[in-house]
Amino acid sequence: MKFQPDRRNFIKSGFAGLTAAALFKSGVSLSNQAPFRLTASRGQFVFGEDQENPTQVMYYNQSIPGPVIRIPRGREVLIPFHNALDEPTSIHWHGIRIDNAMDGVANLTQPPVLPGQDFEYRFTPPDAGTYWYHTHMRSWAQLAFGLAGVLIVEEDEPPPVDQDLVFAIDDWRLDRQMQMDTGSFGSMHDWSHGGRLGNFITVNGETEKTYDVASGERIRLRLLNIANARIMNLLFSEPRISIVAIDGQPVEAFTPEAGRIVLAPGQRADLIIDLSGDPGSSSQIELVVGEYAYEIARFVYGPKARRKQLLDLPVELPQNPLNKTALPTDFKHVPLLMQGGAMGGMRSATYEGKQMDIRELVKIGKVWAFNGIVGMPSDPLFRVKRGTAISLDVDNDNSWPHAMHIHGHHFVHDRSPGIWRDTALFERGEKGRLQFIADNPGKWLIHCHMVEHMAGGMLTWFEVS
Ligand code: C2O
Ligand code: CU
Secondary structure, eight states: OOSSOOOHHHHHHHHHSSOSSSSOOOOEBTTBBBOOOOEEEEEEESSSSSOOEEEEEEEETTTTSEEEEEEEEEEEEEEEEEEEHHHHHHEEEEEEOOOOOOOOBBTTOOBOOTOOEEEEEEOOOOOOOOEEEOOSSSSSHHHHTOOEEEEEEOOOOOOOSSEEEEEEEEEEEETTTTOOOOTTOOOOHHTTOOOOOOEEEEEEEEESSSEEEEEEEEEEEEEEOOOSSSOOOEOOSSOEEEEEEEEEEEEEEOOGGGGGEEETOOEEEEEEOOOOOTTTTTEEEEEETEEEEEEEEEEEOSSSOOSOOOOOSSSOOOOGGGGGGOOOOOEEEEEEEEEEEESSSSOEEETEEEEHHHHHHHHHTTOOETTEEEEEOSSSSEOOOTTEEEEEEEEEESSEEEEEEEESEEEEESSSSEESSEEEEEEEEEEEEEEEEESSEEEEEEEEHHHHHTTTTTTTEEEEO
């Protein structure tokens, strides 16, 4: 295997001919009778083709990504967690409108789970859909090391499909020996720019994975961006695609323009694909980086067609309780000014109650601010009574895109009415409103899901009483 020193080529050779390193488990189903245990630990994982050359990772149940957990909607599940790491951690259930005590934010909703300790996660997911779980401590290192997995909340009556596939797409930074690049953890350059971007893309922990399909099949494909910071620009060559859910929530089915789907870190999309290729053919899913496109997965059609005539599009998912929420026209407006980063022109900000200039802030790695405050403020951004309609008026006043994530709630981005999301991408200079009803009591984070930006100060919280 030959690697070129320049990163683009490295990405390219990373995609060329590397075979699967670990088997991706197709999912464990949970009922409330049988608790499913998660254990976080350090371990070894092979990214390249050389089985003798593993690198260090952190993972759940010794799997990269962690096991796909399938749970029923509207029923309580128990997930006992054991921390076998040598450092504290916690698990956040991204996108679930969860009980605050189970949200998994270390030092806000629970104490960190110390090495050797256990924590019992117990919650009832109100909405069906595609979610994920990941560490919520030192995620700039722990998430980059691999602590993430997929959480599927099953519909009471799922739409009939021939296959239900999961693509958890991740981005790793490896050195030329295919070892985790640990020297760059905490790099101020990453933190002040676009976050920790990798050079090795995996789908379900594998590169260039092929999936066996048949002509005429209808598949459901659950796409997740579980990377630290990379915005995934995906390109499908399959023509018959409908997007039926976004960030877990059903939407009116629509066809992505020119086969392109953009997922910011943390975002998901559920697709229904009617496979229209000929028996024996294949189609690819590519990641677009600048002017290059790299194949990350491929559908390989078997010699026999499943059906002659494609099923009729579109398909609709059953509505979630959330879809019945009506937003009012009157909101409590909360401005959220996002500043900082390289080429951002931020001169000073407040950190732990002290006004500091940018040079001091850079020294302590705090380079991103919400409303002039860097890092987790002691006072919430807002405190409201349960049921208050909030409009978070975001102004992304810096040189970088950001993926705004709100815990415990879904919101409607005014740019795309009718679509409930939990993570919204703001391009540089973009303004927009995230509107929701603060109806889940507790203390909830708001942060950029480019986790280096969060670590660099881009986080705040609100309280619902
Ligand atoms: Cu997916 Cu606060 O996180
Ligand atoms: Cu950001």
